[in-house]
Amino acid sequence: MTKKKTSKTSALHEQPGISEPDALNTDALHNIKKRRQNNPTAEALIEGILAQDISALSRAITLIESTNPAHSEKASTVIKGCLPHANNSIRIGITGVPGVGKSTFIETFGKHLIDEGKQIAVLAVDPSSGLSKGSILGDKTRMEDLVKTENAFIRPSPSGDSLGGVARKTRETIILCEAAGYDTIIIETVGVGQSEIAVHSMVDFFLLLKLAGAGDELQGIKRGIIEMADAIVINKADGENVKAAKAAKLEFNRALHLYPEKASGWSPKTAICSALKNEGISEIYDMILDYLDTVKANNFFEHNRNEQNTFWLKQTIEEQLKSRFYNQPQLEDELQKQIQLIKDGETTPFAAADYLLSLHSL
Amino acid sequence: MTKKKTSKTSALHEQPGISEPDALNTDALHNIKKRRQNNPTAEALIEGILAQDISALSRAITLIESTNPAHSEKASTVIKGCLPHANNSIRIGITGVPGVGKSTFIETFGKHLIDEGKQIAVLAVDPSSGLSKGSILGDKTRMEDLVKTENAFIRPSPSGDSLGGVARKTRETIILCEAAGYDTIIIETVGVGQSEIAVHSMVDFFLLLKLAGAGDELQGIKRGIIEMADAIVINKADGENVKAAKAAKLEFNRALHLYPEKASGWSPKTAICSALKNEGISEIYDMILDYLDTVKANNFFEHNRNEQNTFWLKQTIEEQLKSRFYNQPQLEDELQKQIQLIKDGETTPFAAADYLLSLHSL
Known part of the structure; x- marks a missing residue:
């Protein structure tokens, strides 16, 4: 019996050590297995994605995320098939330390976008989530309403042993989501480590969420992140917090003026909002639309995407060269x-x- | 006649197109050529360097700087022979934009060190100097007094087509200078490009020279440099400038407090000085001695040098891997x-x- 159990690696079986109930419906089991084994071709997946079939999209992303080398050729074919239909979205990066309210912000912000007629995909880059089992977006219940919305697609951070690997999977997932008709891609990351640089290098607009704190707002903040931000938004500006949030906004505004002008021609903005009470959210979206007007008019939008592509090309080459050498x-x-x-x-x-x-x- | 001239590539001959005087003393020419051809062995160079023979030191540095592959093995032997006698100096990096008064500062600061009984070597890292024919330290006459002092050795930036190459030559020159008994190595660089990072990674103390300007002192400054600085010194604080210099000192002081604590445990300091009038110079040296007390007591000094070595090891490997690939x-x-x-x-x-x-x- 024990031997039999260890050979059952399907998720349909219970964990070893937990006795299996006898009442399993073997016919149903057979059907489920059969459907699971039904292994769609790359062409079928592409067709499904272009027809906005969520299940095809999810399966294709799983292929991309797979570490099984046999899957990588098929994944490449699917990506190549989606490429001509990609690149037509707005990509928004959102970062902030744990506790700043990213999930609530994305939930409220996402619903606002959907009310505006958008179709949104929410992805995440968190290289640590492989260890911590999904520290961000892992618990979809934190976005209860959004997850139930038909026009929203939510996918937790892929796991991976290197940031480069996680970033690659996310960049390739963006292509698939765009081909599936999602016109706004939101990419969440945590305000620690190098993952902001990775996310900043794959989005059009980079938003830093902050809280109003006691004392010096700038103390200890990683300046690299402020430098990357197109907007700094003070969240949880409700009730007694409003005054402190306004003061923090002023201080960040002053700090932003110390930075050299951006290549985008956009002067980073500050704002306050309460994602919980849905206050200030539409103003943030309007700001992003303003930004897009600016950078599409001065061609930075396209220029930046080309630069990002070259960055990832060289980044991948150099990471591979190092990894080959040191391994x-x-x-x-x-x-x-x-x-x-x-x-x-x-x-x-x-x-x-x-x-x-x-x-x-x- | 023309044919004969083109074969004369020695610097002892005039430029082609300028007729050569007949009165050349052929005996003297023969003697000069003979002395030039006198090619000391690596062992002789090492012996000379350890005996503090400036001419041996200079010739060995020329070997390091040579792009002739035949010289590199000999250079390696000389460096290896000097290594056991190296590593016993204080290395001070000095940066600042052109016009800030680096040469005057180094001249006054250097003379102060010599008065304190030190033997100083002044080197430079300026990858652009290969093109501009020595934008810093190239004109030794800017350090008129120092260059005449027996206990000072001044060497302009080596030329090179990559910062990595220039940095390597400078790092190897440091070893030779230390073996020759120079106990204080000053490395100058200009406040542009990536060369500060290179210099910061080869010194124990990094000093940023600034001028008091009109308006916002922080506007447009490269924050990376402020982050690296162990001290920010406002130069040209004399006459009518003193008030502005003091205000700038205050502003930089405030800015420095926004940065996270340094691994060295040292809180970067600000100071004002007038190199021209030799005011505030001894205070800066005292500050550096304070720094050394701190980082030798908490072992950061040695830890940092080990980290720097590992940095240059990996940096060289990765630069080579990229260069091999892209070439x-x-x-x-x-x-x-x-x-x-x-x-x-x-x-x-x-x-x-x-x-x-x-x-x-x-």
Whole structure:
């Protein structure tokens, strides 16, 4: 019995150690298995995506996210088939530290967009979610209303062992979502680590959510993020918080003026809102529309997307070159030996690099 | 006659097109040539450097700076021989935009150090100087007094086609200078481009020189540089400028407090000085001594040097990997083709990267 159980890896079976009820309907089981095994071709998936079939879209994204090498060729075919129908959305990045109210903001903001006739896809980039089992968007119940809306598609962050891998999966998912007719892509990320840079490099508009805090608003903030922001929005500006939120808005406004002009020609704006009470949300969307008017008129919009493509091309090449080099057998040992020799004053970093590079033809 | 001239490539001969005087003393010419051809061995150079022979030091640095591949093995031997005698100096980086008075500051600061019994070497990192023929330290006459001092060694920025190459030559020159007994190494760089990051990664203390300007002191400044600075010094604080310099000092002080605490445990300081009138210079040196007390006590000094070594090791490896890849024959053509295909919506940056990486085994 135990042996039999371990061979049952389907999710339809219970966890090992938990006894299986006898009353399973074997006919139903057979049907479910059969449907699951029904493995649509790449062409069928493309057709489904273009026909806005959510289930085809979801399956194709699962292919992209798969680490099974056998899936990657099929995923490439699907992406290629979707490419001519992509690139026609607005991509909005949203970041902020945990607790700032990102989920509530996206829920309220998303519903506003849908009321405006938009079809939205909500994705996430969170390289840590593979470990923490989905720290953002993982719990869809936090977006209860949005998840029930027909015109919204929500997908948690793919897991992955490198930010580059997670970012690639998300960028490819954007293509599929656009081909499926979603005209507004919202990409959420957490305000820690390098993931903002990745998200900033895949969106048209980058929005930083903040809370009004006690004391100096700028203390300890990662300046890199402020520099990337097209808008800083103080959330939870309701009740007694309104006054502090307005003060924080002023301070951020002053800070933004210290930064050099952006290549986009857009001066980053500040705003306050209460996502919970749906206050200030439509003003934020209007601001984004203003931004789009500006950058489409001065051609930054297209220029930026081309630059982003070149960035990801070179980024992928360079990440791969490094990964190929450092993953060579014995390389780590040799590297540590050289680092020790440098510490001991027996070699220089440059001579050590020359030596390590000479070890392998790669 | 014309034919004969073109074969004379020695600097002892005049430029082609300018007729050569008949009165050349052929004996003297022979002697000069003989001395020039006297090619000391690596061992002789090491011995000379350790004996504080300036001419041996200069010749060894010329070997390091040479682009002749035949010289690089000899240079490596000299560096290796000097290594056990290196690493025993204080390395100070000085940056600031052109016009801020770097040369005057280094002259006055350097003389103060020599009065304190120090032996100083002044180097520079300026990747642009290869083109502009030495925009910094190139004209030693700007440091008239220092250049005449026995305990000061001044060497302009090496030329090079990449910052990495220039930085490597400077780092290797530091080793030689330290082995020659210079206990304080000053490395100058200009406040533009990536060269500050390179210099910051090879010094113990990083000093940013500024001028008091009209209006907002922070406007347009590259924040990355402020973040790296251990001290911001407002120069030219004399006469009518003193008031503005004090105001600028205050403003920078306020700005510095917005930054997160440094790994060194040192809170960056601000100061004013007039290098021209030798005012405030000894206070700056005292500040650097304070810094050294702090970071030697908390072990950041050694930790930082180890980190810098690992940085240069990895930096060199990664630069080489990229350079090997992008310098492959035809790669640039293929890259441009892929970028066009991405623009045309025929491929993704990731598929293009995979393709380019598959083209070559390297």
